Amino acid sequence: MDMKVWILLLLLCCNCSCSGSSRQVIKGENDVVWIVQLSDLHFSVHHPERASDFQESVTRTLSMLNPSLVLITGDLTGFCLSPPADGKSKDHLTMKQNEQEWVEYQKTMENVITKSGLDRSIFYDLRGNHDNFGLPTAFDFFSNYSITAQLGRSQSTSTRNVVFVSFDTTMSTGLRGPTNLFGHPTDQLLTDLNSHLSQWDSTSSTKITFGHFPLSFSAPTRSKNNLQQIFLNQSVTAYLCGHLHSRFGKNLKRRHQETDSSNLIQLNMHPKGTSKKVNDFWELEMGDWRKSRAIRLLAIDKGRVSFLDTDLKTGSKEILILPTYPLDSRYMLNKYKFESTEDTSHIRALVFSSAIIASVKVKIYDSSRHDMVVLEASMSKNDNLYTAPWNSEAFVDPSPSRYWLEIQAVDNNGVTVSTELMPFSLNGLRADLSWTWKEFFVMGCQWAELYYPIFWSFYLFVFTTLILPKIIISVSKKHYTYKYFKANKGVINGLTWVFAELDSIPFLWNLMLAYLLYLILCPWISGEVFSKGGHGDRGYMTYKGWVVNFDDLKSLEFIGFPDIMVIVIPHIYFVVLPAVVIIGALAAERAVYQDHVCSLSGKKRDDDGESRSKDHNVSGWMLRKWARGILVIFSLAVCWKHFKNCWALMKAYEMNPLVHFPFYSFSIPLLLAYAFLQGKKTITPFAC
Template sequence: MKQDEAEWVEYQNIMHDVVKRSGLNKSAFYDLRGNHDNFAVPVIGGPFDFFSKYSLHGQLKRSGKVSSITVETSKRKLLFVGFDSTMSTGLRGPTNLFGHPTDELLTEISSELSLLDSQSAWPVTKISFGHFPLSFSAASNSGKTLKDVFLKNSVMAYLCGHLHTRFGKNLKRHHESSHHTLYSNRLFQLNAHPNPSENTANSNGEIIEEFWEWEMGDWRKSRAMRILAIDRGLISFVDIDFKLGVNKTIILPTFPLDSRFTTSFQNQNCHTSDPSSCGTVRALVFPASPIVSVVAMVYDTSPEKLVVVLETPMTKLAGSRGDLYVAPLNFKAFEDPSPERFLLQIQATDIMGKSTYTERRPFSANGHHARLSWSWREFLVMGCQWDALYYPILWSLYYLAFSILLFPKAILSFSKKQYTYKNFKANRCVTYGLAWIFKELYEVPMVWYSMVGYMLYLVLCPWFSGQILSEGIERGYMTYRGWVLKINKMEKLEFLGFPDVMVVVLPHIFFIVLPAYTVIMALAAEKGIFHDHLLSVSSKKKDDHGSENKDSALMNNCKNRSEFILCRRWIRKILLAISLLICWRHFKNCRALTKAYEMNPIIHYPVYSLVIPLMLAYTIYKTRRT
């Protein structure tokens, strides 16, 4: 996976058109480098760095990896800090998946975020934005993370991209300080909000450090856009999906806040530091036609049927930037232990008589958080800290595989018992059954040695040699620890693309190696079962009719379904079909890697590409007869 300069020329033309139509100064636009903008870029600013050449960032001569923007109002300052955390040496995809913030970058981000802390008498609302979600951002060499920096500097929201809407539209996560959390909680989080029904204050009454992470949809494929508003320090947003149709009017409620996306600071700000902000319903309206009326409605969900408990007209606030509509609200009247009981909806009607409605958003006058659940795909990409999970998953699989392959071998080498399928049927013991399966596997010694050898190879040797940068630059060697570009016996190896290589390593072990090993053991066991079946049938027949009559007698004894399955070896046929599926998946992966890194399977990765299919083929051949 590498970049196409023609696409960058198209991007440049589109952004120039966007700037021209907006009427804004070009300096008001910020674009950030993502992993796709860093594919096959050996040096930032080099001939293959199209981002620096065609992006607004490059055209405006913005240097450095951190950009900050400060917006001042009469009572508040807003600080936006964006950063580029792509790897310094841009590898080709797919092993260019993670953000790689260095200690220097984290220090610079922290410095920008804390810049106004001692200079401003007014409160500061801080928002950070970058390309990678925190689940796909690696820790620095010292172990520090972006999450640590955001919590330390009281960031309220982190906006990111990368995943877009491919894995779901609910890619949002609430982060809290983890000083007293379990180790497992630092590896994954089961729901978007860890404690939706609890207050965010600890036992000492101190406010827990927290912020929201909001993944944004992409425009290119999903035609998604987000509008974010900051109203008296309270952050709200609306996501617009243009694939569902273009709304002539866009409405963004700014208060009451959606209880699914609130923080303790926002709740505290409303009730203590700025209680006047709680006295009105507020909404921004972006119309294509003149607006005739705007109405705020509050629904009560406690009865079996939705009941409108408040319906009030909203008026446009004179002197506001944009169309801000307000209406009086007795916020305390809606206090309730449930953060999902009351729902807010805004209706706007234009001069053509067309009405536009917002979704019904829950809100809580008590400051409680509503539950925000993930689908399993959303959990995998947002709830798992993959850079921390990579090695635990990898070594767990290896310990399991080596335990299965080596321990039974050592035990059975000193055992004098006869482990057969016949004895297993008599004993019905799981341990006995496993011993019998491994005994059958050891009857094909070449396969067992190959299985152990291949597992050692994947740990000790390079997997393949590929073109990881631009054409004309030397090839690199990929291991489970990353890519090695130069091998010098006098220097310590430098690994690039860690933990990005996990997108190759873990799928190969999960979906190719382990299934193949399971099928190999199943084929060996099936051979033993069929051999036992032959012996049981043959013992009931006379042996003086020759091999042809023996086979005929065998088929005549296939009376019931189980005997028919054994006679026809249907289990083996199913295993053969599974073997073909594994090989098909493996060759499909090899084809993708060949295209990505310009490799020849025979020359650049013969062991990786051929060992699994050859092991399966050899096992199938050796187990065809009893």
């Protein structure tokens, strides 16, 4: 018997004019509903094709799909803005709001709504980090031009619910990029979110949340609470988000479960398995419209969630197929292990087409029998839902990847489309699914919690290598020279010797230590951290964040934490650390060459001794030239990296390197230059 499914959408917005919560009920037929998700549109005056392609392809796709909801999860406009004269910059460095782009967004969405024939009320757009520059000021264009900010919602309840909850975790004070990378939920937002989700019984409701930021790029609140805890406690099924685009990979998905909620690093897409019934949910990041033209179709069929990620790079699709039962075993949840076997008598799939569908067939392959087809059947139509009866018990197997499903649809124009082969499991077992290293980098690490450990690990290493040899030399009777290292080779002796040589140039050693302490104790840069028309005053950035209010110097308030790690970590690990290593190598190279000169001066001359001494001297000089040449190349690479960082910051925060960040800009190049000058000093036998 068909049932009507009700979607209850709660909208939680903490930073826009429609603050509060609002609810709307939407009906679905045949106990299945489907929605469309889009993300990271980045409509730009420099790239008008993004809006025109959206209007053309998305309009036709939405008209064909007729979804219950259309979710746009952030970064509606903008990528970067240069001086006002030329609008958006193509160098992607200076980030501000541009009202012209918001007007274009509003116009495009109005055309999409009108031409698709969908009701305006089913569209929900969220603010992303690129929609937040300059808040709270007249630059808050989201409140003026977004659909969500202008629509009122009504409240209702029902017996069977699919609950969608959205929330806005952009900073209440909008900083310019790149230090606006993270979501910043507040304790009040988590309290409201928990309260709304707890109103719905987890056994009869499917709860889905959506926002802009992945959980790996969401900071904890002041009380160290996080969104992941709320989702697990309230039995959320899935969290839909955007933000990362597709450049890190197409598999930006992660399963969270209660036993791993406090882990800083998750090595695999699936956490370690457990036989217990613990809450878990899927985090489903999707690709961007900006370059990938990505779109997601997500269905909830009898409480089971399935999705299809595709793209519209070549325009709208003629046919879209989404199997809804059985489920893809790569995306199983723990709760499916313990669910009842009711409603398993039919294979189910949603099929959409711009033309009339002539036939739909399902095939099941057995991978243990050389991919032999073990079931092939026609599917019957009920609106967009196609079903085929089967004996599900025959496909219960301890392997979650033995049986593979394929559905093929043919329209009356002869267009044939088949789904990708999909492993399925009827007993809740999960098939393996792994990240690439780039996907792990952005999805498997809780970067907000890892920032300080990464930062202080750098200082532990550098201070140890600089100070420990000095302590060893002062308390030891040994002379850690190159001769001693040759006689007593080892890692510890080698490091002690290298930095002992650096200690022999006390002014350089003191300069390095002073710069390292400066990075901890003093501001790095002074920049225009807000959009023009906003706060107006410059902010000062330290490794703890931006300071914009100096009313109480005893208790400074830092904003943009941990977002500033995108400046801090690359500088200390890819500029400062290589520079320290190069300076140590220069000191060691000087000591090796000095040992070579001394060895030549101590040789007794025979009849041709003078000639051999000259040959050895030329050979040693050539080796030194090659060694210093290699170090020059590495130094130039470090300086080039540093120059690019400085250029990006100068454009992003409208700074003059001589005025607003001289120590950050010039210290490393000057330290390297001084180290080369010290190493270039002539070494004579008199120094032996």
